[in-house]
Amino acid sequence: MQHLNLDQVQIRLATSNDLMAIIQLLADDELGKQREAQLIQKEIPYSYLKAFKLIESNPNIMLVVLEYQDEIIGTLQLIIFPTLTLQGCIRAEVEGVRIKPSFQRLGLGKFMFNWVKNKAIEKGCGILQLTTNKSRVSANEFYKNIGFIDTHNGMKMIL
Amino acid sequence: MQHLNLDQVQIRLATSNDLMAIIQLLADDELGKQREAQLIQKEIPYSYLKAFKLIESNPNIMLVVLEYQDEIIGTLQLIIFPTLTLQGCIRAEVEGVRIKPSFQRLGLGKFMFNWVKNKAIEKGCGILQLTTNKSRVSANEFYKNIGFIDTHNGMKMIL
Numbered sequence: 001m002q003h004l005n006l007d008q009v010q011i012r013l014a015t016s017n018d019l020m021a022i023i024q025l026l027a028d029d030e031l032g033k034q035r036e037a038q039l040i041q042k043e044i045p046y047s048y049l050k051a052f053k054l055i056e057s058n059p060n061i062m063l064v065v066l067e068y069q070d071e072i073i074g075t076l077q078l079i080i081f082p083t084l085t086l087q088g089c090i091r092a093e094v095e096g097v098r099i100k101p102s103f104q105r106l107g108l109g110k111f112m113f114n115w116v117k118n119k120a121i122e123k124g125c126g127i128l129q130l131t132t133n134k135s136r137v138s139a140n141e142f143y144k145n146i147g148f149i150d151t152h153n154g155m156k157m158i159l
Numbered sequence: 160m161q162h163l164n165l166d167q168v169q170i171r172l173a174t175s176n177d178l179m180a181i182i183q184l185l186a187d188d189e190l191g192k193q194r195e196a197q198l199i200q201k202e203i204p205y206s207y208l209k210a211f212k213l214i215e216s217n218p219n220i221m222l223v224v225l226e227y228q229d230e231i232i233g234t235l236q237l238i239i240f241p242t243l244t245l246q247g248c249i250r251a252e253v254e255g256v257r258i259k260p261s262f263q264r265l266g267l268g269k270f271m272f273n274w275v276k277n278k279a280i281e282k283g284c285g286i287l288q289l290t291t292n293k294s295r296v297s298a299n300e301f302y303k304n305i306g307f308i309d310t311h312n313g314m315k316m317i318l
Contacts, residue, residue, distance in 0.1 A: 026244055037246055051247030061240060079240050081220060085185055085255040087196055088210030092318075093252075096244040121318055128318055131290060131311035143314045152290035152313025155302045159251075159280055159287055 004068065004106045011115045014063040014075070019044055019052055021072035022065065025098040031133055032098070062119070066099070066108060074099040074108055078116055080123045092120035094130040097139075113146055131156075163227065163265045170274045173222040173234070178203055178211055180231035181224065184257040190292055191257070221278070225258070225267060233258040233267055237275055239282045251279035253289040256298075272305055290315075 014022060023044065027036035037045045055061045060081065066074030076097040082090050094116060099108050120128050131154030132139045144150065173181060182203065186195035196204045214220045219240065225233030235256040241249050253275060258267050279287050290313030291298045303309065 022243060032244075035245055045246065047247035048243060049247075051241045051243050051249070054241035054249075055243065058241075063243060077242055077244075079242075081238050081240070082210045082213035082217075083236055083238075083254050084181060084207060084210050084214065084222060085191075085236075086194055087204065088206035088208075090210070090213075091254075095242050095250075117316075117318065126318055128316040129290070129314065131288070131313050133311055135310075140312055148314035148316045150312045150314050151294075152292055152315065153299055153309045154290050154311025154313040155288065155307035155309050156311065157276075157287040157307045159276065159285055 004103065004108075006107060006111060008068060009073075009108065009111060010067045011064060011112065012067065014052075014065045016049075016052060016056075018065050018072055019048060022063070022075045023048055025072065025075050025100060026096060028101065029098060031135070060123075064112070064115070066112060068103070072100075073103045074112060076112055076116070078119060080120070080125060086126060089126040090124050092116070092123065092125040092128045094128070097130070097132075109142055110146060163262065163267075165266060165270060167227060168232075168267065168270060169226045170223060170271065171226065173211075173224045175208075175211060175215075177224050177231055178207060181222070181234045182207055184231065184234050184259060185255060187260065188257060190294070219282075223271070223274070225271060227262070231259075232262045233271060235271060235275070237278060239279070239284060245285060248285040249283050251275070251282065251284040251287045253287070256289070256291075268301055269305060 023036065026032045027038055055063050060079065062078040064076050064078060065072050077095045079093045079095065080090060117128060132143060140150065182195065185191045186197055214222050219238065221237040223235050223237060224231050236254045238252045238254065239249060276287060291302060299309065
């Protein structure tokens, strides 16, 4: 287990310079490795570049990175959108949460979600939501520990 | 149970004229009645009007109604957003699905989700997703019947 000083961890919006590291984080994961591109040729596939451009140009979609000693060690994406339900509630949704395996269990998850919660409140959101694969046992436990309630089933359909 | 001719059911984007009927649909529900405004005074609370304006002005957020013989009998909301995960996948998310109780079990759910699926494909989405409360037993069954897989837990945190 690494030693880590949380005061030296920076959380910020991703730039295109971070893309390679983010994609490697997404792929370095039990489920992710089956579905993300493996960057053997160190070239970023066009589909990621295209998605990044859409994300970057939308103030309500934030791709976030954790940086520590010039290394990208975590990422997540935050999406803010208005809904009519819950009396016209603005929702904050989190997707693509990853922490580099060698930096897990050091408090970075809580650190990231504190940032997310504050950002969501700043944006006027009334609810924070995400789905996590049922096979990710420790992730499910983590989310419940920080105050999420698993009231819902997350349904997916590949198109 | 009503008799219903699906050919006479129109699915379209909601206008502000539909708002009262939509809010009544959202509230006329086991879970919704605990959290939506009951429109006793027949006046639309400001929070819904504000959310509707945000939804209306965003081409990637669609508030949809089912209309039958000049009556609003169903609603849902579709949100389209780019993500970096799944190789830069655009996702379509569904929120706030309601069918008027007296019009349930007549095929309207399937009808609505056919529209949703086509719209999501038209918008370039690679995945369709939603969460449904675990206590909604028949809704959970319905989604699995039309091709969703309940791989995930849906986590919520009220802010």
